[in-house]
Amino acid sequence: GAGVSQSPRYKVAKRGQDVALRCDPISGHVSLFWYQQALGQGPEFLTYFQNEAQLDKSGLPSDRFFAERPEGSVSTLKIQRTQQEDSAVYLCASSFDRDSYNSPLHFGNGTRLTVT
């Protein structure tokens, strides 16, 4: 079946612009995670949704970052007034169960954001 889909695949933004990154998780998956991956580094956790509820946003680096999942399926990560340090690959992952050790995360291929 279809995996996790992210769009756009690449995004170039001028410093100060707002961007919106979309994630379509696997249908029926309860949990949804956003990660940020800088070049040469491992992914870093940003935020977690269980259905439409955002239960953990401890990894969001500033109040310029905002995520939503209003109907418990598609999620959008919004970055306001982008800065050069926001340049990274943004990864979305979903899993079937909540809190389940037997439910692996399925990752999309990410959106590469470049802020010029």
Place this chain on the structure above:
Amino acid sequence: DAKTTQPNSMESNEEEPVHLPCNHSTISGTDYIHWYRQLPSQGPEYVIHGLTSNVNNRMASLAIAEDRKSSTLILHRATLRDAAVYYCILRDVGGTSYGKLTFGQGTILTVHP
């Protein structure tokens, strides 16, 4: 979160076995050992996980030390497609961790033809 230690890089030849080590001396009783890998320009991909016993699946085997302070991911016959960054992660499914994964630097595996 409990931390893991992995070598920065390893090399292998095609069709030979590969043993990727991971140390996790501060592992707690509720931590599961997960392995993910990330191929170039792709998102991470689940490989295998375990708690105490050794595990096998179609991709790999996971050998867990009796004291759980270390583990080894085994690729039985490496192929060029196995060249990737391999992450060993302790996944705590208790409390308010919500099962999130905390990635380290991982091991870059190079496979030579």
